Amino acid sequence: MKKNKIAFITGVTGQDGAYLSEFLLKKGYEVHGVIRKSATGNLKNIEHLARWKQRLLDDRDKLNFDQTVDAMVDDAIDALRKKLGLNEPILKRYFYWIINALIGDFGQSHSFGVPVSGLISERLSMTMALAVSGMVLTIIIALTLGIGAAANHRKFGDWGVMFFSQLGIAIPAFWLSILLVILFAVKLRWLPPGGFPGWDDPIIAVKSLILPTVALALVQSAVLARVTRSSALEVMRLDYIRTAKASGFSRRRILWRHVLPNALVPIVTIVGMQFAAVVTGTIVIENVFYLPGLGRLIFQSIANRDLPTVQALVMMFAVIVVTANFIVDLLYLVIDPRLKERN
Amino acid sequence: MKKLPLNLIIGTVLVSIVLGTAFLSLIWTPHNYALMNISDKFHHPNYIYLLGTDQLGRDVLSQLMAASRNSMIVALVAVLLGGSIGTLLGLLASAIGGWVEDLVMRVADIGFAFPALLFAIMLAAVFGPSLTNAVFAIAFINIPIFARISRASGNQIWTRDFVLASRAAGVGRVVITFNHILPNILAPIIVQATIEFAVAILAEAALSYLGLGAQPPAPSWGRMLSEAQTLMYLAPQLAIYPGICIMIAVLGFGLLGDGLRDITDPRLAKVR
Numbered sequence: 121m122k123k124n125k126i127a128f129i130t131g132v133t134g135q136d137g138a139y140l141s142e143f144l145l146k147k148g149y150e151v152h153g154v155i156r157k158s159a160t161g162n163l164k165n166i167e168h169l170a171r172w173k174q175r176l177l178d179d180r181d182k183l184n185f186d187q188t189v190d191a192m193v194d195d196a197i198d199a200l201r202k203k204l205g206l207n208e209p210i211l212k213r214y215f216y217w218i219i220n221a222l223i224g225d226f227g228q229s230h231s232f233g234v235p236v237s238g239l240i241s242e243r244l245s246m247t248m249a250l251a252v253s254g255m256v257l258t259i260i261i262a263l264t265l266g267i268g269a270a271a272n273h274r275k276f277g278d279w280g281v282m283f284f285s286q287l288g289i290a291i292p293a294f295w296l297s298i299l300l301v302i303l304f305a306v307k308l309r310w311l312p313p314g315g316f317p318g319w320d321d322p323i324i325a326v327k328s329l330i331l332p333t334v335a336l337a338l339v340q341s342a343v344l345a346r347v348t349r350s351s352a353l354e355v356m357r358l359d360y361i362r363t364a365k366a367s368g369f370s371r372r373r374i375l376w377r378h379v380l381p382n383a384l385v386p387i388v389t390i391v392g393m394q395f396a397a398v399v400t401g402t403i404v405i406e407n408v409f410y411l412p413g414l415g416r417l418i419f420q421s422i423a424n425r426d427l428p429t430v431q432a433l434v435m436m437f438a439v440i441v442v443t444a445n446f447i448v449d450l451l452y453l454v455i456d457p458r459l460k461e462r463n
Numbered sequence: 464m465k466k467l468p469l470n471l472i473i474g475t476v477l478v479s480i481v482l483g484t485a486f487l488s489l490i491w492t493p494h495n496y497a498l499m500n501i502s503d504k505f506h507h508p509n510y511i512y513l514l515g516t517d518q519l520g521r522d523v524l525s526q527l528m529a530a531s532r533n534s535m536i537v538a539l540v541a542v543l544l545g546g547s548i549g550t551l552l553g554l555l556a557s558a559i560g561g562w563v564e565d566l567v568m569r570v571a572d573i574g575f576a577f578p579a580l581l582f583a584i585m586l587a588a589v590f591g592p593s594l595t596n597a598v599f600a601i602a603f604i605n606i607p608i609f610a611r612i613s614r615a616s617g618n619q620i621w622t623r624d625f626v627l628a629s630r631a632a633g634v635g636r637v638v639i640t641f642n643h644i645l646p647n648i649l650a651p652i653i654v655q656a657t658i659e660f661a662v663a664i665l666a667e668a669a670l671s672y673l674g675l676g677a678q679p680p681a682p683s684w685g686r687m688l689s690e691a692q693t694l695m696y697l698a699p700q701l702a703i704y705p706g707i708c709i710m711i712a713v714l715g716f717g718l719l720g721d722g723l724r725d726i727t728d729p730r731l732a733k734v735r
Contacts, residue, residue, distance in 0.1 A: 290714035292665055292685075294672050295706035298692050302699045313695070400578040404669055408692070419673065422588045430588040434581050442576055 204230070217431070226432035231424035236432045239417060244436075246316065246413035250329065250402050254336035255395055261341035263387075266348025267375050273353060281345060288342020293401055297335040297408040304331060314409040332409045336401050340394050347390045351383040358382075384455045392448030396441040403437075471722025477715025481708075485532040494522035496529040497680050505698050517687075517701055518694055527708055530682040534712065537676075538663035541598045545605025546656050552606065553613030554644060557621060558636045567610060574607035579666055587675045597676040601666045605659055612655050616648040650727040657720035661713045668709045684709050 201207050220227065226236035269281035305313035312328045319325050355361065356379055364374050403415035410416070414433055421429040494512070499519040506516040514523040556567040583600035590596055620626060620643065629639050670676035671685030679686070684705040691701035 286714065286718070287710070290661070290665075290710045290717060292668050292672075292706070292709055292713075294669060295688060295702075295709065298688060298695070298702045299706070301692075302695055302702060306695050306699060396576075396578060400580045403580055403584075404673065407673060418584060422584065422592070422675075425588070427588060430584065434585055437581050438577060441578060445576070 221432070221435065226435075227428040229421070229426055229429045231421065231426040231429070236429050239429060240414065240432060240436060243413050243417050246411055247399075247402050247406070247415065250332055250336070250405065250411065250413060251395070251399050253329065253333045254340070254398050254401070255391070257333055257337035258340040258344060258394065258398070259391065261337060262344030262348055263380070265341070265345040267352055267380060269345070269349040270352035270356060270379070271371070271375055273356075278349075281349065285342040285346040288339055288345075291339060293335055293339045294404050294408050296339060297331065297405060300331050300335055301409075314411070316409075316411045328409075328411075332405045332411060335408075336398055336405055340398055340401070344387070344390055344394060348383065348387055351386045352379050355379050355383045381455075385452065388448055388451050388455060392445050392451075395444040395448075399437060399440050399444070468722050468725045470718040471726065474715050474718030474720070474722050477711055478719050481531055481712045481715055482535065484528050485535045488525075488528035488532045492522075492525040492528050494525045496521065496525040496682050498522070507700075514704055515700065517690070518698070523701065523704060526682045526687060527684070527704055530684045530687065530705070531708065531712070533677060533681060533683055534664055534667055534709075537594065537598055537601070537667045538660050541601035541663045541667075542605055542656050542659050544598070545602035546609045546652070546659065548602075549606040549609025549611075550613040550645075550652060553610040553615075554617055554640050556610065556614045557617030557644070558640045564614070568614065571607035571610045574604070577604075579604040580669070583666075583670050583675050592675045592678065594677050594681065597667060597670045600670070601663050604666075605663075608659065609652065609655065612651055613648055616651050617644050620644050620647045651724075654720055654724045654727060657716055657723060661716035661720065664709065664712050664716065 205213065217227070224237055226240070228234070229236050229239055232239060265281045265284070269278045272278045301313045304311045311331055312324075314328075316328050317324050352375075361374060361378060364378050369378075402413060403418060405411070406413045406415035407419055414436065418430060418433045420426075421433065499521055500516070501519065503512070503516050504518055506512050508515045512522050512524070514527070517523055517526070552567050552571075556564040579600055582603055583597055586596040586600055587593075617640075626639060626643055629643060634642075667676055667683075668685035668688075671683040672689045674686075674689065677683035677686055687705040688702060691698070691705070694701060
């Protein structure tokens with residue numbers, strides 16, 4: 121063994137230190153320094169190693185380093201790049217990523233050290249539960265308010281709904297969430313302020329999803345209520361509604377059986393767009409309420425510079441959005457059978 | 464003179480308040496917004512600190528004022544950038560037509576399918592979170608919106624007789640676009656820009672709240688809210704003010720945009 125091969129590592133801790141020390145030990149260096157054990161390589165390691173290389177070079181005299189420190193850190197960086205497959209050309213890497221993604225393999229997470237697909241499927245149920253319940257509540261609130269406003273056109277109720285909708289568009293969902301938490305969790309202590317204990321106890325699980333769902337739905341229903349109102353007003357002007365009124369049908373029956381079904385096409389268009397907004401809205405809401413869904417995962421991954429995970433998650437969200445739009449296109453045919461004949 | 468629509472009046476008032484505050488903060492705030500007086504932390508509103516102080520003893524009112532400036536600049540740059548690129552693309556599409564038009568519109572469709580938040584997250588993941596990346600992300604979502612509007616209105620103008628006359632006189636497409644098409648589609652574009660301004664303010668607040676926008680110590684309504692959230696039990700009042708500011712700004716620009724549209728396009732106003 122060669123003489124003088126001693127590396128002092130100071131200030132290098134955690135994953136990066138472990139990686140560096142392991143590498144140096146293998147190369148026959150004697151490593152000194154305080155280092156915790158845990159070894160997964162990720163992008164952050166490369167950045168940190170590069171920074172430490174600079175620091176080590178700056179303090180060369182003080183640290184009494186072996187002259188090969190330069191080459192040795194470069195070696196470490198290079199080995200790490202090879203391990204993460206970063207030396208391949210970008211197009212090749214992208215091509216392989218797409219091919220693998222098609223069969224459900226999104227690669228390894230840099231920070232968790234497990235397959236990304238596993239991370240996603242663990243958390244997907246939370247996000248979908250939140251998105252679907254948020255959308256259902258949105259539709260219930262919006263249809264009730266919108267039809268109610270149209271039925272009371274130019275009266276107090278109508279103005280109230282329009283005011284609510286104008287306000288709802290201007291209020292950020294995360295602020296509304298904070299206000300709800302302050303009122304229902306901090307002051308009244310009816311509901312938990314955040315977090316999710318898992319599905320083992322369904323009552324607590326549902327309880328901790330109430331505030332996030334309401335926050336999502338209230339903001340979204342503001343837009344939808346307005347669309348419902350104007351669409352319903354259009355239909356209410358038509359002759360067959362007057363006929364129905366003249367035939368003595370009850371107001372409620374006219375509104376829900378005759379007005380609503382015929383007003384549905386623009387409503388469904390907006391619902392499709394809103395489902396996309398709700399799904400991305402869960403990213404924000406999950407971070408407000410500390411819910412363990414895809415939205416939380418994407419932020420943890422950004423903080424860890426865990427690119428494969430972020431890449432897969434962005435892909436997931438885009439797929440969900442496009443699928444929602446596709447389903448809406450199919451729904452048109454169900455709502456308005458005349459469209460089928462035209463095709 | 465016709466009676467002005469109510470939303471235009473309210474919108475103008477709110478926008479003037481926000482813009483006025485933003486300009487005022489350039490020359491005067493009650494205190495230095497970044498100055499920390501730890502001994503004065505969590506003050507309730509009083510004569511010295513009109514809206515109280517936060518966990519580090521910084522004056523809340525001064526922070527809110529400075530943040531309004533930040534918010535306005537982000538929204539302005541993002542809408543100007545995205546709006547001008549989008550409008551140019553739309554004008555190009557309607558001037559050339561054919562496969563260029565198809566290409567621009569299909570690319571715009573893809574842009575529509577891509578939520579702004581995801582784009583901002585991607586930028587943050589690759590380049591690290593910063594205000595510049597937030598601006599780019601917000602600008603990016605504006606491109607397809609403006610491309611669509613300017614192409615649709617541009618195509619209408621291209622069919623008009625005075626454009627035909629210019630073409631017959633041998634004027635080129637570029638000159639027609641800038642002399643006739645652009646001035647005639649400015650109204651819907653300005654209306655849309657006002658509405659998108661409101662959306663941009665909301666987006667900036669959300670991104671800053673998530674830590675993808677303004678970085679400390681730059682003042683931002685969104686970030687003030689995320690800081691206040693951790694102090695909900697101690698000082699819930701801190702979570703109220705920034706949200707009200709966002710609401711006023713978004714409401715103002717939204718109503719102003721709606722009002723402008725009602726004036727410039729009365730057909731739409733009648734439906735509502």
